Amino acid sequence: MKHTGIIRTATITGVAAALSLGAIVPALAAPSADPVTTVADLDGDGELETVTAQLTGPGDQVISATVNGTFTSIHLGADSSVPLQAPRVTDLNGDGRAELIVTQSVGANTTFFTALHYDGRNLSQVVDNDSKPLSVAEGGGVAAHLGYQCTPLNGGGRTFETVAAEADDVSADPLTYSGTRTVYTLRDGALTTQKTISIDHRPVTDPVLGTDAASCDQAGS
Ligand SMILES: [Ca+2]
Numbered sequence: 001m002k003h004t005g006i007i008r009t010a011t012i013t014g015v016a017a018a019l020s021l022g023a024i025v026p027a028l029a030a031p032s033a034d035p036v037t038t039v040a041d042l043d044g045d046g047e048l049e050t051v052t053a054q055l056t057g058p059g060d061q062v063i064s065a066t067v068n069g070t071f072t073s074i075h076l077g078a079d080s081s082v083p084l085q086a087p088r089v090t091d092l093n094g095d096g097r098a099e100l101i102v103t104q105s106v107g108a109n110t111t112f113f114t115a116l117h118y119d120g121r122n123l124s125q126v127v128d129n130d131s132k133p134l135s136v137a138e139g140g141g142v143a144a145h146l147g148y149q150c151t152p153l154n155g156g157g158r159t160f161e162t163v164a165a166e167a168d169d170v171s172a173d174p175l176t177y178s179g180t181r182t183v184y185t186l187r188d189g190a191l192t193t194q195k196t197i198s199i200d201h202r203p204v205t206d207p208v209l210g211t212d213a214a215s216c217d218q219a220g221s
């Protein structure tokens with residue numbers, strides 16, 4: 001009996017220690033709470049900023065950076081069932097200031113992302129034509145062809161293009177896909193649709209289905 005009492009006391013002490021530690025560092029309560037980092041030139045001044053992503057709880061991450069000595073952060077949805085990925089550093093409009101592509105959910109074949117831009121003071125979500133936060137998918141397995149790409153514009157800048165297409169017949173050989181390619185320009189964190197291109201029974205090798213995420217990378221990051 002006395003032995004059991006000692007163990008109980010030790011356990012209670014351990015719980016108390018864990019609780020007090022948790023109060024100091026709440027992130028310890030989340031799974032895989034180690035932050036992940038990357039570098040991006042958020043304000044386009046030629047100096048790279050460190051961008052940090054950290055799980056803060058189930059389904060929640062915080063993205064943060066310090067630009068010119070000023071800290072900014074934003075909470076976004078996260079898929080806490082998989083290891084947190086650092087944001088992809090892109091420049092979706094080619095203006096020299098980075099946008100961040102942030103993973104929101106990871107499925108068997110398809111990953112969903114949103115995008116952040118830095119407005120000179122804060123990080124905020126890139127919004128689409130309907131003022132809703134951008135959601136872009138990548139992957140799709142055989143049944144779908146999903147992704148994004150950037151295309152240089154004559155005279156400078158880039159368009160940001162998303163592809164969402166479904167297989168016409170998953171047992172066909174070669175496979176063909178039908179759906180939409182949407183061409184956007186980005187200004188002040190808001191996307192404007194320039195063109196919606198219909199994709200009709202095209203093989204995956206057709207440029208209209210092209211999805212090269214690396215073409216959106218920020219130069220020099
Ligand atoms: Ca900078």
Ligand SMILES: [Ca+2]
Nearest residue numbers: 091093095097
């Ligand atoms: Ca940019």
